[in-house]
Amino acid sequence: MSTLPRRAPFITFEGGEGAGKTTQTRLLANRLTAAGIACLLTREPGGAPFAEEIRALLLRTDLPPRSAMAEALLFLAARADHVAETIMPALDAGKWVISDRFADSTFAYQGAAGGVPPAMLTELHRLVLGDFRPDLTLILDLPPEIGLARAGARLQGVHTTDGFESRALAYHEALRQGFRAIAANDPERCVLIDASGSTDDVAAQIWAVIETRYRVRWADGP
Numbered sequence: 212m213s214t215l216p217r218r219a220p221f222i223t224f225e226g227g228e229g230a231g232k233t234t235q236t237r238l239l240a241n242r243l244t245a246a247g248i249a250c251l252l253t254r255e256p257g258g259a260p261f262a263e264e265i266r267a268l269l270l271r272t273d274l275p276p277r278s279a280m281a282e283a284l285l286f287l288a289a290r291a292d293h294v295a296e297t298i299m300p301a302l303d304a305g306k307w308v309i310s311d312r313f314a315d316s317t318f319a320y321q322g323a324a325g326g327v328p329p330a331m332l333t334e335l336h337r338l339v340l341g342d343f344r345p346d347l348t349l350i351l352d353l354p355p356e357i358g359l360a361r362a363g364a365r366l367q368g369v370h371t372t373d374g375f376e377s378r379a380l381a382y383h384e385a386l387r388q389g390f391r392a393i394a395a396n397d398p399e400r401c402v403l404i405d406a407s408g409s410t411d412d413v414a415a416q417i418w419a420v421i422e423t424r425y426r427v428r429w430a431d432g433p
């Protein structure tokens with residue numbers, strides 16, 4: 212058995228709208244830092260200068276309709292840049308990398324909910340990123356009615372919502388099932404987290420996974 216050099220873990224957070232990914236990625240990064248672990252927090256779409264330009268294009272609401280395949284290719288273009296410019300250099304420098312969304316979002320949004328066949332997305336991923344994948348993916352799962360209500364509350368007063376959040380409930384249900392299927396098909400990499408509880412409750416579930424997998428102890432933790 213060959214021993215590969217052990218590099219720092221690449222951890223991704225996934226889930227539908229209003230699942231609390233952004234809050235939870237920040238909490239985890241803070242906790243790791245408190246445990247003396249160097250980590251980089253990043254996000255998709257975006258996470259590198261050119262990828263952020265593609266993000267701005269993808270989140271515009273004033274553009275003509277586009278196919279789910281066209282979207283998938285743009286998300287993948289942004290991902291190629293994000294991996295090359297941000298994720299790999301940080302992992303090479305020994306930092307843990309935590310990303311708010313990554314490749315599973317393409318499988319759930321453009322695949323399960325958008326209709327692009329998963330085999331095509333798998334092939335595209337392989338062509339662009341080879342076998343690069345997260346070491347651990349935390350999928351924040353909750354009923355779409357709850358997630359959309361939370362996301363709606365967050366956006367109140369902003370007078371705008373991006374095109375992804377404003378889609379019909381059935382779309383968000385397909386999305387949830389897509390994420391759940393990803394978790395079921397890849398149980399070694401993915402852990403399904405019940406995101407319906409409080410922020411503290413969800414953070415505790417996540418920390419329990421991190422402690423078990425990586426034997427990390429938080430100095431002031433429970």
Ligand code: TYD
Binds near residue numbers: 270312315320
């Ligand atoms: P963002 O404002 O970052 O939303 P969130 O807080 O939910 O992550 O917008 C990103 C949107 O892009 C989000 O609705 C999910 C969508 N998305 C895809 O459709 N495919 C992808 O591959 C990725 C990474 C994101």
